[in-house]
Amino acid sequence: MTLTLQPVRVATGAEEEGMLVFDRDQRLLAVLVHLSPENPVAPGHWFLEAGFDRLDGLNHPTFADLDAAKRWILGHGGPTKEG
Amino acid sequence: MLPAPFPANHSPIIRKLESIFPLTDDERQALLELPIQVTAIKEDQDVVREGDRPSRSFAILSGMTCTSKVMGDGKRQIVAFGVPGDMPDIQSLHLKVLDISVTTLTPCSLGFITHEALWDLCLRSPRIAAAFWRETLVEGAAFREWILNVGRREAYPRMAHILCELLVRLHAVGLAEDHSCDLPITQVEFADALGITAVHVNRVFQQMRADGLIETRGTRLIVPDWERLKEVGDFDETYLHLLTTGGAAA
Structure with missing residues (x-):
């Protein structure tokens, strides 16, 4: 995968532990936020807080883990895969 | 009466x-x-x-x-x-x-x-x-009113507005008292109504509780300060045209 992750704190007013997702050209594609284990909607999941370019829009899914988030980002108009 | x-x-x-x-x-x-x-x-x-x-x-x-x-x-x-x-x-x-x-x-x-x-x-x-x-x-x-709410209001007042509407409508049929009612609507259902994610609905509810705007006990909603919730939700019940609030019928 060509995506790189960088931890970040996000001022959501709730959970703050997040991850910036960059493509291989170091362009910011998405901001993910780690929901707390007590979150009633999707406990412990990663939430697409913001997406850019083709990830921008009404769709804000949650993912069981970071690998699932990366797969979704690559499958939804993220950068072309290496090789 | x-x-x-x-x-x-x-x-x-x-x-x-x-x-x-x-x-x-x-x-x-x-x-x-x-x-x-x-x-x-x-x-x-x-x-x-x-x-x-x-x-x-x-x-x-x-x-x-x-x-x-x-x-x-x-x-x-x-x-x-x-x-x-x-x-x-x-x-x-x-x-x-x-x-x-x-x-x-x-x-x-x-x-x-x-x-x-x-x-x-x-x-x-x-x-x-x-x-x-x-x-x-x-x-x-x-x-x-819902088009205005979903299209123009931010998530927090949008939720406040819908809570106001539900309370007024339930009160009109005798199912809300003292700005309190049973409201068995899930966060996912609110999300589908408000056009935001369930994660955001959850955050808005948390913030509303922290701000003292609402209290919840199970599915029971309690609004401690009705005037404040109306103000936050930019809520004017004229559009519900209830007789009790001056919505004159023909």
């Missing part, structure tokens, strides 16, 4: 109509004589679906429903919540093919009335026909 008690099956329908239209004793009696088939339905069941051609309409006698439209990929937009007394598919009396789906949010008791019986009543009593007409007009006014 609450209306006099009616037989349980008809009471919510009459209460709802009387909240927006003054009924005479004769008209109340004619409504009481409507043949109603009462059916209990579990939660999360479609009562009617988009594309259906119903030969009857139903009134909610107890419980709550949502009216929604569904996109090709299955995502839905809830366009209204139904409370006791509402007749969410009354338009099928005139519009033969339904353009909405109605789903139970909780276990519901629904009273089905054939279109034949409704037509017969409307032809015998033009004023009752006018009351149903007024009901659908008020419903239209609520849809317009």
